[in-house]
Amino acid sequence: MRSPRRCSRNGCPRQAVATLTYVYNESTAVVGPLAAFAEPHTYDLCEPHARSLTAPRGWDVVRHEGEFEPPPPTTDDLVALAEAVREAARPVAPRPPEDDKATNSTPQTGRRGHLRVIPPNH
Numbered sequence: 001m002r003s004p005r006r007c008s009r010n011g012c013p014r015q016a017v018a019t020l021t022y023v024y025n026e027s028t029a030v031v032g033p034l035a036a037f038a039e040p041h042t043y044d045l046c047e048p049h050a051r052s053l054t055a056p057r058g059w060d061v062v063r064h065e066g067e068f069e070p071p072p073p074t075t076d077d078l079v080a081l082a083e084a085v086r087e088a089a090r091p092v093a094p095r096p097p098e099d100d101k102a103t104n105s106t107p108q109t110g111r112r113g114h115l116r117v118i119p120p121n122h
């Protein structure tokens, strides 16, 4: 399901190597290395767009000054952690009906269904 991340600018076909994050309460646009996964108010950018980004009026830009590098092909620990969390948050599949008879009177404890993805605050 993982595919190469593309620049979020309209019509730009290049691979994303940086993530732009708008920090609204500080009026700052942060251009940093590609984030492990997308979050609200973040935009993936290719190198030319990351380098040429200018802030809206009244905003500061904080730009990563090193090389932007494409994400490594191997899964790093952070990605593995994120996927483990996502896995735990997945809704539990409904049980087949014949299973229900056996467990009907048993309190349902220890299920993973209580874990839910919390929507971000806006």
Ligand SMILES: [Zn+2]
Residues within 6 Å of the ligand: 007, 008, 009, 012, 013, 014, 045, 046, 047, 048, 049
């Ligand atoms: Zn681009």
